[in-house]
Amino acid sequence: MLETSPTSAKVTAVAEELRTEDLRAIIGRCLAGEETARRELVEHFQGAVYGLCLRMLGHAQDAEDAAQETFIRAFRSLKSYDVQREFRPWLLAIAGNRCRTMLAARRGARQAGPLLVEVADDAPAEAGVRQLAEELRLALSGLREEYRQAFLLLHEQHLSYAEIAEQLGCPVGTVKTWVHRARQELVRVLRERGVVQESRDGMRNV
């Protein structure tokens, strides 16, 4: 389900997992050539694909290009997709390949863009919530790249440790280490900033 923000042209994807049978039905309609089904598939997975590309490439423009190429390749390979497998990991594997190709091609020629961190705005706009979100964004921008990447892929993109390891091309143990160190560093920064408190009330109620 998608919602369009009234203040911008961006769409807001509400996390909603498709049931397996619904997804298979959409894929079947795509294979039959139905253009509305293609749009449904793109709109449903654009968040996951673009998010992964953004976190791997660190640049919004590159992420858009990689995500677009991902969907094109996915639709062209849809006939060979094994319906017994989960579609999301299959699609994200294509996205990861595209990102690695782009990373190999540019080899540091392009600097990463500003860190994009968005927080859900569906809750009441409490001052504490907004401040915490801003503090988290600042703390994330100060992390080492691999720590930040692993943390966001886990907590923002909701990939498993195994999926993150596959996308980043490293062992699962390494990913866990990166995530743990990211958490440790973020908590330390938030404590120094006075965001994290000991008491049960206040900032803990987010």
Added chain:
Amino acid sequence: MECETFEARLNEALDAALDPALDQQWSRHAEACPACRQLWRGYETLLAAAARLRSPLPNRAWTERVVEAVNQVLQHPADLPQPAVSYATGAGTTRTRSWSQTAAWLAALAAGLLVAVWGLTRTSQAPVELAESRPAPATGADPSAAPRSQPPTSLREVALLVPGLAASIESDAQPTATEAAGRDWTADLSNGLKPLAHSTSGALDLMLGALTSVESRGGMPDSY
């Protein structure tokens, strides 16, 4: 449970990866130890904030662009290179290969090789053909009937090897009335084909000199 163990298992607890028995011990220690409780709440706050993260999305124009690109690709699949491997296994190469482009390159390469071989074949056959057309060396006792054993050294001798042209040359070798009064063109032609020992500016003089010497001799040169 000791504080050291509590902290060591902290991330497992955050990932809900503790087994039930250990999870109970862990929770009891968190309630009992103020320092560990403080540590735990800090991480809880962090994860609560992280849970509110939303994946950034591109704008709607991007979505439209992607859908349009997908529709175009599926309508004209030949315009884009085919993927080298299927992504069904989730793994594949990051490079794609255009089989049609590869086939075109191979065809062009094969054509170039054929042309080269054909050219070399024609070049190598030319001296063979001349050798075959050359009469076999004499083995008998009649020297007057024996064919030439020496390669031709002048244009006239080469021309004599051609059956139809030989008679014409022989007849031409006899001076006509005009030629008797003037120069022998075959000798001039032969002389003109000799390697130039002088610069090109003197080539005309050389040729004219040859013509004059023939005229002065009153007809055919002695070499014929």
